[in-house]
Amino acid sequence: MPDILHKVGIKSSSLNDVYSALTEIDNLSAWWTTDTKGGTKVGGALQFRFGAGGFDMKVLELHPATRVLWQVVDGPEEWIGTTISFDLKQNDDWTIIIFKHAGWKQPVEFMHHCSTKWAVFLLSLKSLLETGKGAPYPNEIKLDSWE
């Protein structure tokens, strides 16, 4: 099954700050979507909304400063059951996120879209941590007429 892979390095940040950006409502709201709610603990469900649509993510694993794993429990059909992982490590002065959105059934056009859109939001996360300002929905870069 094809996966969406990304890697983003954040300069002069820390494993703890990046982990916090992936696990706290206020921080998630500052880089992915301003409309973020829900439970942040293991077994909880995060709700990310983008206007009418969105995703519900069950938190499967939380390893402080190391790894976050979610599973999609509601959202577009292509996303349900897929998993999203963020693995963290330090390279010199850079904190690195190894990202994987795994379990897509087919490499449909929507998967192409979501791959680039993940990059847009991971660059928003990088900007948030490097400059204090992200570009979460509804202020992120748009990639198609239906966005």
Add this chain to the structure above:
Amino acid sequence: MPDILHKVGIKSSSLNDVYSALTEIDNLSAWWTTDTKGGTKVGGALQFRFGAGGFDMKVLELHPATRVLWQVVDGPEEWIGTTISFDLKQNDDWTIIIFKHAGWKQPVEFMHHCSTKWAVFLLSLKSLLETGKGAPYPNEIKLDSWE
């Protein structure tokens, strides 16, 4: 074999302008790397350089306003033999690029890096066509300490 997939829409552009950005040296130099040379016709080889390293791409297919296909003939070991395609279509006021970098042998960390880096450069291409200004190497967003 895993692929890198992306999709980028460019607003108020045209199939011909996007095709030109993918097939002419001056335009490639304005969004990917300022150090671009070589043959642009089918069977020719484009040389893209990023400081000491870079890629040589053989032009395999050129279908005006529709499709461009390259094959990597020199560069990092992981890239050699892989193919890079750009398929173009119009959605309302948006010109859409469906991008695929196919033929990776393994989903190594360098593939994660290249996936995000392709997004960075495709967003540079989008910016070039929407605003007249791209961010080619050496002025693109950096993602790790070794860049």
